[in-house]
Every structure is written in C-alpha cells, then in structure tokens.
Amino acid sequence: MIRLVPNHADRIRRTAEVTFHFDGTTLPGCEGETLIAALMRAGVLHLRNAPHDGAPRGGFCAMGLCQECMVRVDGQVVEACRVTVTPGLQVARL
Amino acid sequence: MSYDIAIIGGGIMGCATALRLAAGGMRPIVLDQGDLGQGASGVNAGTLSLQIKRVKLMPYALKGHHLWEEMGTAVGFAKTGGYTLAFTDREVDLLHERQTMKREAGAPITFVSNNALRAAEPGLTHAVKAASYCPEDGYANSALTGQYYRGKLQDAGIAYRERTPVTGIDRVDGYELQTPAGPVRAARVLLAAGAWLKPLAALMDVDLPVNARINTVSVTERMPAMMSHVIGHATGLLTMKQKANGTVLIGGGWQGKGTPQQGRGEVDVAAVKPNLALAQYALPALGTARVLRSWTGFEANVPDFYPLAGTLPGFDDAFVLGCVRGGYTIGPSIGQLMGDLILGRSPEMPLFDPGRSFEEDRP
Amino acid sequence: MTAADVDIAVLGAGPAGSTAALAAAQAGLRVALLDEQDAPGGQVWRAKSAAILSAPHTPESKAGAALRQAVADSSIMLHPATRVWQIARTGDGWQIDTLRDGATDSLTATRLIIASGAREVVQPLPGWTTPGVIGLAGATALFKQNLTVPGARTVVAGTGPLVFYVASEIRRLGGTVAAVVTPNTRRDWAGSLPAMLGKPALVARGALWVADLMLSGVPVLWGHQVTAVEGDTRVSRITAQSVTGASTHNFAADSLCLGNGLMPQVEAAQMLGVPLHHDAALGGWVPACSDDGVTPVAGLYLCGDGTGIRGADAAVHHGRLCGLRAAADAGCTSGHAMDIARRNWRRAARFGLAMTALSRPTPALAQLASDDTIICRCESLTRRDILAEIGSGATSTNAVKSGLRAGMGPCGGKYCQTSVARLIAAETGVTEGAVPPPTPRPPLRPVPVAAAAGQFDYDDLPIPKPAPL
Ligand SMILES: Cc1cc2nc3c(=O)[nH]c(=O)nc-3n(C[C@H](O)[C@@H](O)[C@H](O)COP(=O)(O)OP(=O)(O)OC[C@H]3O[C@@H](n4cnc5c(N)ncnc54)[C@H](O)[C@@H]3O)c2cc1C
Ligand SMILES: Cc1cc2nc3c(=O)[nH]c(=O)nc-3n(C[C@H](O)[C@H](O)[C@H](O)COP(=O)(O)OP(=O)(O)OC[C@H]3O[C@@H](n4cnc5c(N)ncnc54)[C@H](O)[C@@H]3O)c2cc1C
Ligand code: FES
Numbered sequence: 001m002i003r004l005v006p007n008h009a010d011r012i013r014r015t016a017e018v019t020f021h022f023d024g025t026t027l028p029g030c031e032g033e034t035l036i037a038a039l040m041r042a043g044v045l046h047l048r049n050a051p052h053d054g055a056p057r058g059g060f061c062a063m064g065l066c067q068e069c070m071v072r073v074d075g076q077v078v079e080a081c082r083v084t085v086t087p088g089l090q091v092a093r094l
Numbered sequence: 095m096s097y098d099i100a101i102i103g104g105g106i107m108g109c110a111t112a113l114r115l116a117a118g119g120m121r122p123i124v125l126d127q128g129d130l131g132q133g134a135s136g137v138n139a140g141t142l143s144l145q146i147k148r149v150k151l152m153p154y155a156l157k158g159h160h161l162w163e164e165m166g167t168a169v170g171f172a173k174t175g176g177y178t179l180a181f182t183d184r185e186v187d188l189l190h191e192r193q194t195m196k197r198e199a200g201a202p203i204t205f206v207s208n209n210a211l212r213a214a215e216p217g218l219t220h221a222v223k224a225a226s227y228c229p230e231d232g233y234a235n236s237a238l239t240g241q242y243y244r245g246k247l248q249d250a251g252i253a254y255r256e257r258t259p260v261t262g263i264d265r266v267d268g269y270e271l272q273t274p275a276g277p278v279r280a281a282r283v284l285l286a287a288g289a290w291l292k293p294l295a296a297l298m299d300v301d302l303p304v305n306a307r308i309n310t311v312s313v314t315e316r317m318p319a320m321m322s323h324v325i326g327h328a329t330g331l332l333t334m335k336q337k338a339n340g341t342v343l344i345g346g347g348w349q350g351k352g353t354p355q356q357g358r359g360e361v362d363v364a365a366v367k368p369n370l371a372l373a374q375y376a377l378p379a380l381g382t383a384r385v386l387r388s389w390t391g392f393e394a395n396v397p398d399f400y401p402l403a404g405t406l407p408g409f410d411d412a413f414v415l416g417c418v419r420g421g422y423t424i425g426p427s428i429g430q431l432m433g434d435l436i437l438g439r440s441p442e443m444p445l446f447d448p449g450r451s452f453e454e455d456r457p
Numbered sequence: 458m459t460a461a462d463v464d465i466a467v468l469g470a471g472p473a474g475s476t477a478a479l480a481a482a483q484a485g486l487r488v489a490l491l492d493e494q495d496a497p498g499g500q501v502w503r504a505k506s507a508a509i510l511s512a513p514h515t516p517e518s519k520a521g522a523a524l525r526q527a528v529a530d531s532s533i534m535l536h537p538a539t540r541v542w543q544i545a546r547t548g549d550g551w552q553i554d555t556l557r558d559g560a561t562d563s564l565t566a567t568r569l570i571i572a573s574g575a576r577e578v579v580q581p582l583p584g585w586t587t588p589g590v591i592g593l594a595g596a597t598a599l600f601k602q603n604l605t606v607p608g609a610r611t612v613v614a615g616t617g618p619l620v621f622y623v624a625s626e627i628r629r630l631g632g633t634v635a636a637v638v639t640p641n642t643r644r645d646w647a648g649s650l651p652a653m654l655g656k657p658a659l660v661a662r663g664a665l666w667v668a669d670l671m672l673s674g675v676p677v678l679w680g681h682q683v684t685a686v687e688g689d690t691r692v693s694r695i696t697a698q699s700v701t702g703a704s705t706h707n708f709a710a711d712s713l714c715l716g717n718g719l720m721p722q723v724e725a726a727q728m729l730g731v732p733l734h735h736d737a738a739l740g741g742w743v744p745a746c747s748d749d750g751v752t753p754v755a756g757l758y759l760c761g762d763g764t765g766i767r768g769a770d771a772a773v774h775h776g777r778l779c780g781l782r783a784a785a786d787a788g789c790t791s792g793h794a795m796d797i798a799r800r801n802w803r804r805a806a807r808f809g810l811a812m813t814a815l816s817r818p819t820p821a822l823a824q825l826a827s828d829d830t831i832i833c834r835c836e837s838l839t840r841r842d843i844l845a846e847i848g849s850g851a852t853s854t855n856a857v858k859s860g861l862r863a864g865m866g867p868c869g870g871k872y873c874q875t876s877v878a879r880l881i882a883a884e885t886g887v888t889e890g891a892v893p894p895p896t897p898r899p900p901l902r903p904v905p906v907a908a909a910a911g912q913f914d915y916d917d918l919p920i921p922k923p924a925p926l
Contacts (some may be wrong), residue, residue: 004669009631012604013510032507037603045588045608045712046690051316051339052837056690058588060834060872062595063500064493065576067867067903068834076382076559076905077315081598082493084507129856136859149926181915192926221915241860244850256852315867315903330924347924351545358730361899363543363554363563368918371910381907386867387898399925419925 020089022071029085036062036069036080047071047080048094070094097123097253099436100271100280102260102294105135106422107415108286109243110429111436116250118437123278124247125271127259131240133288137391138422139311139345140170140236141333143324144201145178145193145228147420148399152199153443154424154431159230161426169242170235174335176324177211178226179218179376185328186224192328193226203228217320217377231324233335233343236422263297268411284436285406285414289354289392295414300406303452304417306392308350308359310366314383316340321377332372342383344373350390359390395419397452403432407449414448461550463489463534465783466566468541468553468725471499472769473761473776474572475524477750480780481570482531484789489564490528491536491555493902497521497528499761500574500594501769503601512604516662521601536564542900542909544569544725550756561908568756568783571726572776575719575740575762579615580818581832581840581876582825584686585715593619593716597626606632608712612695614638614683615716617816618663623714624675625666635710636676638683638697640819652811655804656770678706684825686713700821718816719766720875724897726763730754735890739765740813741875742894748799750779758783766816767802768809774802823879832880833873835866843877847884854878854895864895867903 014030021027022044029038036059039047045058047069059069062081069080072092080091099115101108104126112122124130142162147155162171180189190205197203206227211218247254255275262272268281287294289306317340324335332346348365352358366388374380394417396402401419406412415432418424431441463486467478470492478490490497496504502521505512512518528535536555543554551569555562577592579585591599591607593615599605606627612635613624624634653660670677680700687694688711695708719740726744727733731752733742743765750758760779761772778798781791826832828841838861851857854864857877864870864877878892900909 002672003628004665004672005625005628007631008513008629012512012630015508015510030508033509033605034506034599034603037506037599037605040599040605040607047588050586050834050837055586055837056588057586057834058691059591060595061577061592062598063576064902065868065871066834070867077384129851129853129859132855132859146924148924188923192923195926237859237862237865239859240856241846241849241851248850256856313865314906329920331918331921360545360728361543363545363552363899367910368913370906371913372918374906374910375913375915381905381910383906384867384903385900385906385909386869386903387865388900389896389898 018085018087020085020087020091022091023093031085031087033085034081035083035085035091038085039080096268096279096281097121098280099282099284100125100269100278101284101286102271103286103288104130104243104254104256105133105286105288106131106239106425107288107418107429108284109247110426111284111286111415111432112252113246113250114430114433115436116252118433120437122252123280124252124254125258125260125273125278126256129240129256130244130254134391134393135239135422135425136236137311137389138236139333139343140233140422141324141335141345142233142423143176143228143231143326143333145176145196145203145226145231145326146330146333147196147201147423149195149199150400151420151424152196152201154427155420156200157427158424162234165242165426169238171232172338173230173232174323175227175229176231176326177206177215178326178328179222180224180328181221182223189224189226189328201228202230215321215323217379219376219378233324235337260294282411282413282436285412286416288416289394291394291402291414291416293355295406298406298412300408302402302414302448303396304394305396306354306394307347308352308390309345309393310348310350310361310369310388310390311343311345312366312370312385312388313344314342315386317342317383320379325376327372327376332369332376334373334377342380344369346372352390354392359392361388361390401428401446402448403428403445404435404447461565461567463487463564463566464787465568465570466491466551466553466564467570467572469499469572469574469761469763470494470497470528470535471572471574471761471772472501472524473574473772474499474570475528476773476776477570477572477760477780477783478533479527479531480777481784482533484781484784484791486784486787486789488532489534489536489566491539491541491553493538493540495538497525497535500598503598505604506602509604517601540902542902542904544729556902556904556908559905559908561904561911568758568787570750570758570760570779570783571763572761573722573725573763575766576722576871578717578720578818578875579715579872580717580822580825581830582683582685583827583830584688586831586834587686587688587692588690589688589692589712590686590715591712593623593714594719596623596714600626600630604630606630607714608710609633610635610710611712611714612636612638612683612708612710613714614697616640616818617718618812619716619816621663621666621670624670628669634670634675635708636678636697636706637670638678638681640680640682640700640822641815642680645815649811649815652807656808659808682822682825683713683715700819717818717822718813719762721763721765723763725901726752726757726759727897728899729757731757731759733893736765737817737889738810738814748778749782749795750775751782766809766813767806768812770805771802771809774798774805778802832876833863833866835868836862838863840880843880844884847881852881852885854881854892857881858895869898870895
C-alpha cells in the first residue's frame with residue numbers, strides 16, 4: 001500500500017522499560033514518560049468512576065485541566081497526564 | 095401595574111420577607127441587580143451554628159434553626175451538631191466565657207471532654223485543649239439559596255426581576271424605581287440590599303452607616319469521610335464542615351480585598367493561606383485535599399453590629415432590613431418578623447430600629 | 458514597596474509567551490517565564506518527555522527545539538513545571554503564587570504578560586465520556602510528549618484542520634485510523650482557500666495528509682458527524698451520520714479523538730479585572746486588549762491564543778509585539794520592530810482565523826446531545842438536568858452553577874460552561890454573547906491544602922479582636 005505519511009514507530013527510541021503498579025496490577029512503562037501514556041499503551045483507559053452514576057472515566061484533555069484522569073499517588077490526588085513514570089511507582093484508583 | 099411593595103435585593107432577607115408579605119396578602123415585587131441569592135446569601139459558609147451567634151440575637155437564631163429544619167434538603171440542611179475548639183490557654187478561657195453566656199441565652203451548649211471529642215471526631219488533632227458542643231448546630235448549602243427562593247417566589251406568585259439594578263428611587267404617589275428595564279411602581283419599598291445598602295439608601299437621601307467586611311471561603315475536592323460535625327474555633331477564625339458529597343468547606347471570616355462599591359471582591363492569598371493552615375492544623379488529613387475554589391462575599395454591618403430592621407428614618411412607608419450578624423442563620427426568622435411589621439402586625443420579637451444611635455452596644 | 462523580583466513575568470511558555478519573554482529580555486529587562494509544562498513550547502510545540510531518547514523530527518518538534526534553545530540562550534529566568542495558581546496585585550506590581558513539585562512559592566513582577574493559550578471545545582454527544590474518547594487537540598499533546606497513540610484503532614472526528622493532522626500523526630506513530638469524520642464539507646474548505654494561500658507550506662502539508670488517507674483507503678467522511686459512542690470501560694463502536702442524516706456508518710474502534718475547535722483561556726485575565734466580550738470568530742469570550750496586548754488593567758498585558766484563536770504563527774508575532782510593548786512601557790524602546798511584528802501578526806492571523814472559522818462547532822453538533830447525555834463531566838449532570846434547571850428560572854451560568862454544581866467540580870467548569878451557556882441561550886432565546894461565563898474563582902489550578910498553607914506555626918496566627926458577643 002502506498003504511504004505518503006511514513007510509519008515512524010520503529011524509529012522511536014525510549015528509555016528502558018520499568019514497571020509500576022496501578023491498583024494492584026503491575027504494568028510496564030518507560031521511565032520518564034507521562035503516566036497516562038504508559039497506561040494507554042498498557043490498554044488501561046478506565047482510570048476512575050464518576051461521582052453519582054459511577055460510570056467509568058478516563059483521560060480526556062491530556063493537558064492537565066479536565067481532571068478526568070485523577071489518580072492517587074502517595075496519598076495525593078494528581079492528574080495522570082501530569083505524572084511521570086518512575087520504577088515502582090504506586091498508583092491507586094480514587 | 096403598581097405593586098404593594100418593591101423589595102430591592104433578592105438575598106435571603108429580601109426573599110424571606112417577600113414570602114411573609116405575600117402570605118399576609120400583599121403583592122410584592124423583588125428586584126435584584128444580579129441573580130437571586132448571588133450576594134452574601136449565595137456565597138456564605140452556610141454554618142448554622144448557635145455557638146457563633148451573638149448573645150442578644152440568640153432567640154432569633156433559635157427560631158431560625160427551626161425554620162431551616164423545615165426547609166430541609168431543598169437547601170441542603172444538615173443538623174450535624176458542632177464542636178468549637180480551643181488550642182491555647184487563652185482560647186480555653188475565651189471558649190468558657192463566651193459559650194457560657196450563649197448557653198445562658200438559650201443555646202444548648204455543653205463542654206465536652208477530650209475523650210468524648212476524640213470519639214466523635216477521631217480525625218481532629220490531639221492538640222485540642224478544650225471543646226464545646228451544641229447538638230443544634232449544622233449547615234445548609236448557601237449555593238442553593240437562589241434556586242430555593244426562586245422556586246418559593248414562583249410558588250407564591252411573587253413577581254421578581256433578576257439582573258435589574260435599581261438606580262433611582264422617586265416619590266410619586268408611592269415610589270417609582272428606576273431600572274435599565276424601565277420604571278417599577280410600588281406603594282412601599284423595602285431596602286434589602288445587603289452590603290449595598292448605603293448607596294441604595296443614599297438614593298432616598300438617607301445616610302446609613304453601613305460598612306462591609308469581605309469574608310473568604312474555600313472549598314476542596316471530594317474527600318473520603320473525614321469529619322461528621324461542623325467544626326469551629328474559639329476565636330471564630332475557622333469554620334469547616336464536610337458536605338455529604340465529600341467536599342470540605344473552610345471559612346472563618348478571613349478578609350479579602352475590595353469594596354461592594356467596586357463591585358467585586360478579590361481573594362487575598364495572604365489570608366487564604368493561614369485559613370487553610372489552621373484547618374489543616376485542626377484536621378491533619380485535610381493536607382492532601384486540593385482546594386478547588388476560594389471566593390469572597392460582602393457581609394454588611396453597622397457600628398454596633400446589630401441588625402437594621404425597621405422603618406427607614408424619616409419614612410413610614412419605606413423599610414430596611416440588613417446588617418444581621420450571622421444573617422444566613424437568622425435570615426428566615428427575621429424576614430418573617432420584618433414581614434409582620436410591614437403588614438402592620440406586631441412582630442413576635444422586637445426588631446432593630448434603623449434610626450437608633452449606633453454608638454452604644456444596645457439596640 | 459520593595460523592588461519586584463523581576464521587571465516582567467510571563468505566564469505561559471508557548472509560542473506567544475516565550476517570544477514575548479525573549480523580546481523583553483533582549484531589550485535588557487529581567488524576565489521570568491513560567492509554565493506548568495516541563496519545558497517551553499506550549500501546546501503546539503510541546504516538548505517530548507524524558508522517556509523519548511530519539512525520534513524523527515517533525516515541523517513542530519523542530520520549531521519547539523529552536524524555541525527552547527533560544528530561551529536557554531537568553532537571560533530569561535525559566536520556571537518550568539511551575540503551575541501558577543493565583544495572581545494578585547501588590548503595590549503597583551504583581552504577586553504570582555506558584556506550585557512546583559508539591560510546594561508553593563511566589564514571585565513578584567512589575568509587569569505581567571499572560572499568554573495562557575487555549576483549551577479545547579468538545580460538543581457533548583451520547584457516549585463521549587467513555588474511556589478512550591479524548592480531545593482532538595489533547596491527542597496532539599499525547600503524540601508530541603509521549604509519541605503514543607490512544608488505541609489500536611481510532612476514529613478521528615471533529616471540525617477544522619486538526620482532524621487531518623491527528624489522523625496522519627496516528628498513522629505516523631504506528632496506529633490505525635478507522636475513519637476520519639468531519640462535519641466540514643470540501644466546499645467549506647474551498648471557501649477558506651483565499652486565506653490559506655498565504656501559507657502555501659501548510660496547505661501542501663494538509664493536502665499530503667488528506668492524500669495519504671485516501672491512498673491508504675481510510676474512509677474520510679466529509680459532511681458527517683459522530684453521533685454516538687458505545688463501550689463500557691472503553692470505546693468499542695462508533696456511529697457516524699451525514700449531517701443531513703441521510704447515511705449512517707458504524708465503525709469498530711477502541712478510541713475516538715473528538716474536538717470542535719478551541720476557546721481562549723481567559724480566567725486569569727478575567728480574575729484580574731479585564732472585561733470580556735463575545736466574538737465567535739475568535740473562539741468565544743475574549744478579553745479586552747489592544748493589538749499590542751495592552752489591557753485596561755495597568756501593568757497587565759495579554760498575547761497569543763488566550764486573546765482569540767489565531768493560531769501558532771500569529772501567537773509568535775503577537776508575543777513579540779506584546780513583549781516589545783511591555784518593554785517599551787518599561788522604558789526600552791525598539792524602533793520599528795513593533796511595526797514589523799504587528800504587520801506579521803496581522804498576516805498570520807488571517808490564516809489562523811480561517812482555521813478557527815472551519816473549527817467552529819456547527820449548529821447541528823449542538824443537537825447531538827440527548828437528554829441523557831452528560832454535559833458537566835465532573836458532576837455527571839445530563840442535558841436533562843441542565844434544561845430542568847434553566848426551566849425553573851436559572852437563566853445565567855452563575856445560577857445554573859449555584860443550583861446544580863455545573864462548574865463547581867474539579868475542572869472548574871472549563872469543559873461545561875460553553876455547553877451550559879449555549880443551552881441557556883437557546884432556551885431563553887438570546888445570543889451566546891448575552892450569556893457570559895460564570896464568575897471565575899481562584900485557584901487557577903487545584904492546589905493541595907498542605908502546599909497552599911506552607912510552613913505554619915500556630916503561634917504566628919494573627920488573632921483578631923474577638924467578635925462582638
Ligand atoms: C491541547 C492543544 C493542542 C494543540 N495543538 C496544536 C497543533 O498541533 N497545531 C496547531 O497549529 N495548534 C495547536 N493548538 C492551538 C494552540 O492554541 C496554538 O495556536 C498555540 O500553541 C498557541 O500559542 P500560545 O503561546 O498562545 O498558547 P499555548 O501554546 O497554549 O501556551 C500557553 C502555555 O501556558 C501554560 N499555562 C497556562 N496556564 C497556566 C498556569 N496557570 N500555570 C502555568 N502554566 C500555564 C500552558 O502550559 C502552555 O504551555 C493546540 C491547542 C491545544 C489546547
Ligand atoms: C463569605 C461569607 C460567609 C458567611 N458565613 C455565614 C455563616 O456561615 N453563617 C451565617 O449565618 N451567616 C454567614 N454570613 C452572613 C450572611 O451571609 C449574611 O448576613 C446574609 O446572607 C445577608 O443577606 P442579605 O439578604 O442581607 O444580603 P445579600 O445576600 O447580599 O443580598 C443583597 C442583594 O441585594 C442586591 N442589590 C444590591 N444593590 C442593589 C440595587 N441597587 N438594585 C437591585 N439589587 C441590589 C444584591 O445583588 C444582593 O443579591 C456570611 C457572609 C459572607 C459574606
Ligand atoms: S486528561 Fe484532563 S487533566 Fe489529565
């Protein structure tokens with residue numbers, strides 16, 4: 001198939017893979033990447049449940065504003081789109 | 095069309111009075127420069143606490159509490175009981191002196207042991223030296239004031255106009271009020287303009303010595319359950335409560351910047367910081383809660399800190415109601431009394447002559 | 458008053474803010490540049506995360522790298538990863554309260570330039586809160602920073618040029634585009650050609666994106682809109698219809714990038730007293746300021762997409778113009794540079810405004826939400842809830858906010874206020890310009906109590922005189 005836009009996936013080099021923990025499961029990620037990206041690559045989009053109807057929600061704005069990606073790290077609510085993956089990072093659903 | 099009375103100001107004072115007047119057979123109209131209940135009545139901390147009421151206003155507050163209970167879930171009412179905390183010897187003395195006087199004025203306040211306090215509120219700091227408790231205390235959700243009274247005015251068939259500032263008041267066979275949407279005629283007027291009473295009364299050439307404090311309130315995101323009562327501080331510098339939805343509301347009368355005449359208040363971060371610090375000191379788990387909003391509101395007062403509730407000096411068909419300390423708590427009850435006065439009935443409790451000399455601490 | 462820490466503080470290190478800071482620093486002023494991102498670049502030129510060791514360049518990454526180098530080579534005091542949560546006047550200058558790594562700090566400046574950029578507008582539709590639905594512009598942030606795609610099979614939908622950029626980036630990063638769905642028609646695009654001709658390189662790039670999609674057989678549905686998203690814990694199926702309702706298409710997909718243009722972020726300026734007015738051509742509510750970014754508030758300047766959506770190129774020139782203006786007001790004049798910047802800005806803005814016009818939500822999009830569709834994501838309030846509140850007499854955004862909490866959740870109304878205002882306008886028969894946004898409240902970003910409180914010694918509490926008994 002003809003591609004005018006090349007596939008660059010193979011030409012992207014990332015830092016070594018580390019593991020982190022999301023609500024009890026161990027997931028892979030690259031040190032220094034944004035948590036929401038690591039979760040997305042791991043297929044985890046459902047980050048929390050909405051108030052009232054309890055419906056699943058996940059990251060939406062990817063720029064730190066909408067608060068849909070709220071997770072708990074070290075007892076503090078933070079935006080997954082603004083947290084950096086470190087080895088052994090413990091992340092909890094709200 | 096001419097109304098029996100034009101009520102200028104759609105806060106809790108104006109709306110509560112309007113309801114009483116309509117129930118008594120009058121045809122009022124309520125005018126507000128903004129939306130109903132977006133002034134002090136819609137932004138206050140919502141604490142319904144007898145422990146922070148003035149001794150002489152206690153009967154009005156007690157009656158108010160009863161009315162709030164009737165208003166119930168429609169205003170987010172919750173009777174949680176409340177604790178007032180003292181952390182230093184000076185505060186312990188202050189607490190004992192003040193709460194004893196309030197108890198004598200009729201509030202069912204008791205002093206509780208540290209053990210009882212810890213059992214009731216395990217999240218509080220152990221630095222508490224003494225605490226008082228009042229089972230009648232609680233809170234309502236002031237943000238619902240506008241929604242609540244809008245519905246009540248509609249149900250009672252009372253006319254109201256929002257985003258309609260009154261810019262002039264002329265005497266012509268009763269009163270003609272000037273607004274950008276045209277004049278409004280009424281036989282009487284009630285000035286219930288909160289912190290804007292002074293410029294409003296000036297339209298009638300009356301000088302009311304109204305000042306305004308600019309109080310600050312902050313609210314956090316939803317948190318897991320951390321406290322179940324209204325919490326206060328012996329100096330009054332802290333009030334906090336966790337709402338049913340998990341958000342924590344933090345107040346305490348810390349001052350922002352600005353004046354009602356400038357139209358908008360501004361949060362002063364130098365005041366918010368110690369307010370939050372004190373809240374966290376009292377309840378350490380609050381530290382991780384993220385503050386989502388801080389805001390200010392104008393609370394009106396006159397030099398003796400008692401209400402203006404009666405006829406406007408020099409008039410017999412113009413009235414004023416405002417400057418009530420703890421006015422959210424007392425609003426529903428004093429509004430009824432004011433309505434009775436305007437209806438020509440004798441109010442169940444005495445009101446507060448706006449023509450008095452304000453220098454003495456006695457209405 | 459003690460001397461301010463810097464002559465000029467710039468909030469926002471996007472193309473506008475960074476360029477403003479560079480202009481002022483080159484004029485010899487002490488300049489601080491603050492941004493919540495880890496590096497300058499803003500939204501359009503967002504920097505890669507530390508996890509990316511190397512990757513092929515793009516026009517955006519190159520422009521961003523050049524900007525970051527210029528900032529690094531300058532005398533600018535850069536404050537990266539620094540969230541500004543509060544701004545207030547002190548004396549005749551400004552105090553800026555910041556949050557970085559969980560700790561607060563503050564900075565004072567004689568003059569303040571706010572270049573806070575834009576945020577996305579997404580028209581609510583059934584299922585848009587399903588995990589896997591992300592903003593169209595938000596997706597570009599994900600691509601630029603992490604070179605990660607939102608899923609294995611993505612539908613890209615929305616108004617304006619961003620759909621084609623996002624679709625092509627997904628393909629470049631190894632993802633699969635299930636379909637591109639845009640309410641715009643080819644005729645809409647043809648109508649923008651005159652304005653686009655000023656930027657032939659961008660036109661060529663866009664043409665290449667579209668050609669690539671066609672050649673590789675990705676369905677491009679012009680004049681169509683996504684009408685529903687299905688899925689529980691993640692997107693599974695997406696329905697699109699032609700705007701006329703004549704044809705329906707279903708796509709199996711695990712993600713959807715959805716957006717309907719941008720709106721200026723005006724809250725900071727608004728809180729400081731800058732009046733707003735509504736101008737749909739600029740993306741909605743915009744703050745009052747002159748071309749040079751001078752506001753009615755002394756010592757406060759604005760530039761970039763935060764003053765109206767004119768695009769990245771315009772943001773650069775606007776930043777320079779505004780930086781030079783602030784420097785001139787501080788006594789550092791710059792000859793003809795301002796005239797040149799103003800001319801360049803106007804030229805670039807023509808293209809940007811044409812793109813903004815294409816990106817505006819079409820009226821049909823406003824009809825997509827059903828009664829059960831969530832409008833306020835934070836508080837899970839549906840269109841039915843909002844309409845009932847309006848019906849009961851709450852006819853301002855403040856009244857709806859007070860009565861329902863629409864705008865009181867963690868996002869502070871950033872993603873519902875436009876929809877709420879549109880509903881009020883429609884229900885009460887007024888224009889959108891007659892329904893202003895609710896009163897903005899600080900903090901500009903959520904701030905933990907402990908961080909805001911900072912160091913605290915109980916004995917330092919200023920104890921006031923007791924309240925009257
Ligand atoms: C998510 C997103 C992606 C976009 N992607 C593209 C694109 O790929 N191509 C394109 O042509 N246009 C894009 N745009 C449009 C964008 O508005 C550009 O035109 C350009 O980035 C505008 O430049 P600016 O400097 O005015 O604002 P921005 O680039 O948005 O810069 C504003 C900066 O201010 C910072 N900021 C704002 N508030 C605070 C605060 N309180 N504390 C600290 N920092 C703060 C932000 O982090 C940001 O870096 C995008 C917009 C968004 C919202
Ligand atoms: C931040 C804060 C916290 C508080 N916390 C508590 C508490 O916890 N418990 C408690 O009991 N009390 C509390 N109070 C006090 C209480 O809120 C007030 O006493 C009470 O709400 C006053 O009601 P009002 O109707 O007199 O004034 P407002 O609610 O201010 O109403 C006055 C209305 O008049 C309107 N108006 C003014 N001028 C004009 C004009 N020219 N034309 C038309 N309309 C006009 C205004 O728009 C406004 O809506 C607090 C006050 C503040 C500000
Ligand atoms: S995705 Fe919106 S804040 Fe993270």
